[in-house]
Amino acid sequence: MRTLILLRHGESGWNSQNRFTGWIDVDLTPRGERQARHSGRLLREAGLLPDLVHTSVLTRAIRTATLTLEAAGRPRIPVTRNWRLNERHYGALQGREKNAVLREFGEERFRRWRRSYDAAPPPAAPDTARGLACDPRHAGLPHESMPRTESLADVTARLLPYWHDAVVPGLRAGRTTLVVAHSNSLRALVAHLDRLSPEELPALDIPTAMPLRYDLDEHLVPLVRGGRYLDPEAAAAAAAEVAAEGSRSSRPTR
Numbered sequence: 001m002r003t004l005i006l007l008r009h010g011e012s013g014w015n016s017q018n019r020f021t022g023w024i025d026v027d028l029t030p031r032g033e034r035q036a037r038h039s040g041r042l043l044r045e046a047g048l049l050p051d052l053v054h055t056s057v058l059t060r061a062i063r064t065a066t067l068t069l070e071a072a073g074r075p076r077i078p079v080t081r082n083w084r085l086n087e088r089h090y091g092a093l094q095g096r097e098k099n100a101v102l103r104e105f106g107e108e109r110f111r112r113w114r115r116s117y118d119a120a121p122p123p124a125a126p127d128t129a130r131g132l133a134c135d136p137r138h139a140g141l142p143h144e145s146m147p148r149t150e151s152l153a154d155v156t157a158r159l160l161p162y163w164h165d166a167v168v169p170g171l172r173a174g175r176t177t178l179v180v181a182h183s184n185s186l187r188a189l190v191a192h193l194d195r196l197s198p199e200e201l202p203a204l205d206i207p208t209a210m211p212l213r214y215d216l217d218e219h220l221v222p223l224v225r226g227g228r229y230l231d232p233e234a235a236a237a238a239a240a241e242v243a244a245e246g247s248r249s250s251r252p253t254r
């Protein structure tokens, strides 16, 4: 059996302000830091100690991984970072308040942009892609392929090569593997593992900083479809909050 743990970063500044974030590099709030440490304690209590870690190149995932590993008592294990685990590029919606986007474009478009498989939000301005191309974190991503918006299908297409080339070998070698990423890169990964259909995808919401355990057979098929959250009740409540974004106001950052 192989064990994979999926973890969305803790609350970021723009999560608390209810803003679309995407590739914008927003840091954790103090609450997000506490959530990350709590995730580490949950791992330790469950005796689920990672051997390998993969994160995106975004600060909120990198810092969540660091704080989680410290609290789990595994601060020095190998961590690999790659842009392919980044959040979905949310195009021109990045930085905008979810409530305002819902009011401006209506429920149906808002839902399609957030949770459908194939709809991409309107693209960001071309100069944003030029800025990303200069960032050394995206070395290996050709300038002309730098995204200006992404659907979940696009995220799946850029994520799966990393899954197969970098994550799967560790799992096959029997290493307990932690992947610290984002709402939509993890939705893409869960959809792949659980073979979710495009019709099942809209109902999938990943809460912040709730470790999700997948035990996989030798073909990397989950023994339990959907995996198991280490704290299932808290995860269900937090996932319902994510689903309701757009209709909630921002949260004070403490």
Ligand SMILES: O=C(O)[C@@H](CO)OP(=O)(O)O
Binding pocket: 015, 019, 020, 021, 022, 023, 087, 088, 090, 114, 183, 184, 242, 245
């Ligand atoms: O804004 C984003 O980048 C993501 C995560 O916060 O939003 P959503 O969960 O709505 O896809």
